[in-house]
Amino acid sequence: MRAVAAxxxxxxxxxxxxxxxxxxxxxxxxxxxxxxxxxxxxxCAAELADACAELEDDxxxxxxAASVTAERLTTxxxxxxxxxxxxxxxxxxxxxVVDARERAGAPDLVGEPSALIGRSPVVLVxxxxxxxxxxxxxxxxxxxxxxxxxxADRPWDTVGGxxxxxxxxxxxxxxxxxxxxxxxxxxxxxYFGNADYAANDLxxxxxxxxxxxxxxxxxxxxxVVNEMLTRxxxxxxAVGALEAEALDAxxxxxxxxxxxxxxxxxxxxxxxxxxxEGAAGDIAGNDDLRQALSESGWRVDGEPLAAGVxxxxxxxxxxxxxxxxxxxxxxxxxNEVTG
Amino acid sequence: MRQGMRRxxxxxxxxxxxxxxxxxxxxxxxGDGDGEAALADPGDCVTVDVASSPExxxxxxxxxxxxxxxxxxxxxxDDCAFVRVQNKSSGAxxxxxxxxxxxxxxxxxxxxxxxxxxxxxxxxxxxxxxxGQPAMAPTDAASFMLTPLVIAxxxxxxxxxxxxxxxxxxxxxxxxARDGAGxxxxxxxxxxxxxxxxxxxxxSTSGLSALIAQAYAATGxxxxxxxxxxxxxxxxxFASGVESAVVHYGDTTxxxxxNWYRADQRGNPYQxxxxxxxxxxxxxxYNSGNPDGILDQGEEPREPRVPLVAIxxxxxxxYSDNPLMVLDAEWVDAQxxxxxxxxxxxxxxxxxxxxxxxxxxxxxxxxxxxxxxISEANGVNPATPQTLLDVPRPEVLxxxxxxxxxxxxxxxxxxxVDVSGSMGDPGDPETGATKLDLAKEAAIAALEEFKDDDQxxxxxxxxxxxxxxxxxxxxxxxxxRVGDVREQLANRIRDLVPTNNTPLYAVTQRTYxxxxxxxDPARINAVVLLSDGxxxxxxxxxxxDQLTELIDTLEAGGEGQASRPVRVFPIAYGDDADLPTLRQxxxxxxxxxxxxxxxxxIDKVFTAVVSNx
Numbered sequence: 001m002r003a004v005a006a007x008x009x010x011x012x013x014x015x016x017x018x019x020x021x022x023x024x025x026x027x028x029x030x031x032x033x034x035x036x037x038x039x040x041x042x043x044c045a046a047e048l049a050d051a052c053a054e055l056e057d058d059x060x061x062x063x064x065a066a067s068v069t070a071e072r073l074t075t076x077x078x079x080x081x082x083x084x085x086x087x088x089x090x091x092x093x094x095x096x097v098v099d100a101r102e103r104a105g106a107p108d109l110v111g112e113p114s115a116l117i118g119r120s121p122v123v124l125v126x127x128x129x130x131x132x133x134x135x136x137x138x139x140x141x142x143x144x145x146x147x148x149x150x151x152a153d154r155p156w157d158t159v160g161g162x163x164x165x166x167x168x169x170x171x172x173x174x175x176x177x178x179x180x181x182x183x184x185x186x187x188x189x190x191y192f193g194n195a196d197y198a199a200n201d202l203x204x205x206x207x208x209x210x211x212x213x214x215x216x217x218x219x220x221x222x223x224v225v226n227e228m229l230t231r232x233x234x235x236x237x238a239v240g241a242l243e244a245e246a247l248d249a250x251x252x253x254x255x256x257x258x259x260x261x262x263x264x265x266x267x268x269x270x271x272x273x274x275x276x277e278g279a280a281g282d283i284a285g286n287d288d289l290r291q292a293l294s295e296s297g298w299r300v301d302g303e304p305l306a307a308g309v310x311x312x313x314x315x316x317x318x319x320x321x322x323x324x325x326x327x328x329x330x331x332x333x334x335n336e337v338t339g
Numbered sequence: 340m341r342q343g344m345r346r347x348x349x350x351x352x353x354x355x356x357x358x359x360x361x362x363x364x365x366x367x368x369x370g371d372g373d374g375e376a377a378l379a380d381p382g383d384c385v386t387v388d389v390a391s392s393p394e395x396x397x398x399x400x401x402x403x404x405x406x407x408x409x410x411x412x413x414x415x416x417d418d419c420a421f422v423r424v425q426n427k428s429s430g431a432x433x434x435x436x437x438x439x440x441x442x443x444x445x446x447x448x449x450x451x452x453x454x455x456x457x458x459x460x461x462x463x464x465x466x467x468x469x470x471g472q473p474a475m476a477p478t479d480a481a482s483f484m485l486t487p488l489v490i491a492x493x494x495x496x497x498x499x500x501x502x503x504x505x506x507x508x509x510x511x512x513x514x515x516a517r518d519g520a521g522x523x524x525x526x527x528x529x530x531x532x533x534x535x536x537x538x539x540x541x542x543s544t545s546g547l548s549a550l551i552a553q554a555y556a557a558t559g560x561x562x563x564x565x566x567x568x569x570x571x572x573x574x575x576x577f578a579s580g581v582e583s584a585v586v587h588y589g590d591t592t593x594x595x596x597x598n599w600y601r602a603d604q605r606g607n608p609y610q611x612x613x614x615x616x617x618x619x620x621x622x623x624x625y626n627s628g629n630p631d632g633i634l635d636q637g638e639e640p641r642e643p644r645v646p647l648v649a650i651x652x653x654x655x656x657x658y659s660d661n662p663l664m665v666l667d668a669e670w671v672d673a674q675x676x677x678x679x680x681x682x683x684x685x686x687x688x689x690x691x692x693x694x695x696x697x698x699x700x701x702x703x704x705x706x707x708x709x710x711x712x713i714s715e716a717n718g719v720n721p722a723t724p725q726t727l728l729d730v731p732r733p734e735v736l737x738x739x740x741x742x743x744x745x746x747x748x749x750x751x752x753x754x755x756v757d758v759s760g761s762m763g764d765p766g767d768p769e770t771g772a773t774k775l776d777l778a779k780e781a782a783i784a785a786l787e788e789f790k791d792d793d794q795x796x797x798x799x800x801x802x803x804x805x806x807x808x809x810x811x812x813x814x815x816x817x818x819x820r821v822g823d824v825r826e827q828l829a830n831r832i833r834d835l836v837p838t839n840n841t842p843l844y845a846v847t848q849r850t851y852x853x854x855x856x857x858x859d860p861a862r863i864n865a866v867v868l869l870s871d872g873x874x875x876x877x878x879x880x881x882x883x884d885q886l887t888e889l890i891d892t893l894e895a896g897g898e899g900q901a902s903r904p905v906r907v908f909p910i911a912y913g914d915d916a917d918l919p920t921l922r923q924x925x926x927x928x929x930x931x932x933x934x935x936x937x938x939x940x941i942d943k944v945f946t947a948v949v950s951n952x
Contacts (some may be wrong), residue, residue: 001751154880211920330637
């Protein structure tokens, strides 16, 4: 009899725990699970780990490189196999996976991304003297992606600088990283002058330009801005990164933060997997997440701008990036030329 | 070259690319389009393995999937059929079937073989006959889908010849080839000499079909081509005359179509080549802005500035009929025959036949009418061809190929081999052979593919070569008639050893300029450049300028009416080869780059390269 009573108490406790969990999940400030009693599995791109930590009370957070998530979502048969409900990453990654699955004839898995959570434009950080030399030399005006790539990997004295500076070494955030793909797309948009290019345009001349731009790229460097600022111009003459990754540079008077045209942006969204639109919407609207992103340099509607974010810059309405398939082809070309 | 920074592509990108590369080979029956995708598990069903040429792989695979799930796959005695399709280009499959199909290497031996055309079945049976073996390919196989061989031309060029009112054919091609005034005699001296693109008939279906059509045109016959016809000096002269206009050969028409399209996008589709023998389907693809027949990731179809038109030779033409041949082979049992027959019936149902139209092919059954995209708007004419040619008997086909080996345009080729230190790296872990070992073996074997009258030279490149250690390139065998130096070439290749760096740009520039200086207008002039690394010389500061100068030089050599086209065919050898740069070098000379990133594939790659000559 005592055993039966104990069992009843145990069942009651379990039911109570489930009900409590559901109540918490239904709270407006939490990210709800995709099924009753389960916690949402959120995968965060590695660069967003700190902001995602704010959600750990409400969802199961896993942090990993965007390319790893993309691989899983490209090859998974369904959401269960992917073990992801929501993916927090810049929007082009969703396009990339959708395109790859379509081409593979795989069924739909990736849903419509949430409303925009935050944005961060692509910037160039250039040492002041190097920027001046480029402007007076090969660029013949403001430093833009095209002329920077033209100068890249050349001796400085051939492009307007001093021979003592060595070569024009350009660093880029690793394109396999969530934000790096956006930087790469922004660089290519800079080369073509707009985002209206296709894989057909990635010809030999472009490959040569891209190869030079990536000649000093190093996937082992996870923070190119920090690497540049701590090691000096001998390491990188200029780097391409997101504004949110370059806040430290804005404070310094020996480097310049440039917003090359067209201004490409990383548009951060919550990407639902396997029908988890509700959970994605909850995450996108999570105040803690939005605040954390804002504090880390992302431009989030309704949140103050962090120090170092240029409040005078109006971002374009679109992200100035090509569609996902083109970004996929661009990434493949990048890996090819940087070998 | 940056050491130690090489990074593998993310696996998901690599997997995607592998799929795309395989798909990219599906625009025609390409020599190297064979894939080794994992085959599905048939369970307890009767397995029907299909070896399909690449252009229909996707469609046939889809149909196999739907067949396997359908009632049509139910056999007698409650058995079921399970069809699996693997990719095998026609020429490669023919050789495997003739010489012994090693299923541990090449995948399962096929129950159904579907080459691009029935002619391959004839070639197979002839080869088997020569070895005293019984025929394997049935001569009455059902056709899956059809596309005729045509002569593709830029519309203005065709119009200059009187198209569409004047019937045109191989006789007109011959007249143009022999006309010293070239297009000048047709009112267009700015187009220069008449230049023909034709693939190697040993590898390519369209090349084989063109060879048959040429021979029939020379005889005036449409049926019964005989060995006696081939022995007729007038027929041989006709063949040699047509071949004299060929810019290069190769294993796939995609090389021509891609180069042509690139030239079109630069605003001049008239200089690279005037006409190419291709399948009708390729004209449709080209005019839709998709010259290789498949949209790569992120690619956007862009119509050419100057469309092509399909000329259906007035002397007659042949269809690529994509037969579904249930092989008379010892490994095919009665159950598999029954299962194979069920699949053949299934793909010939009208609803499945309508799907071939989506791919630019004509249905293989008359219940389904020819319809869009086979229309005049796409440069093709659904009411033609008016005259069809009989496929010659097997021994005549063999005779045609034998004759072609001597009648084809001669070549002048400089082989330049990278002997940098990295060529000493392991190439085949199983045998311990170095990359250079494998390349030497492949190069020596490829020498056999040249005809005696070809002229071939051999050079090596690295740094610190020569007695004084101050040379970057050494000529080991001066360019000479292959028939006189084949053994010498082989011996010098055997002696190669790895040395120092990779002065790729300087050596390519120098070799190209030497080939240009020695240009022989009667021959195909080419450089075969094998390299396993990125440019690496004593001064990396000028690398970009060197490359820019090199590309400018290469492009300039092929431009203008009086151009002297020397084509550079690079082989990107091993993982560290600079494929993008080598591709740029190839494209600058309207040639093609060959990817041998897997060193153990170098023998096949070398063979494919030499198929251009």
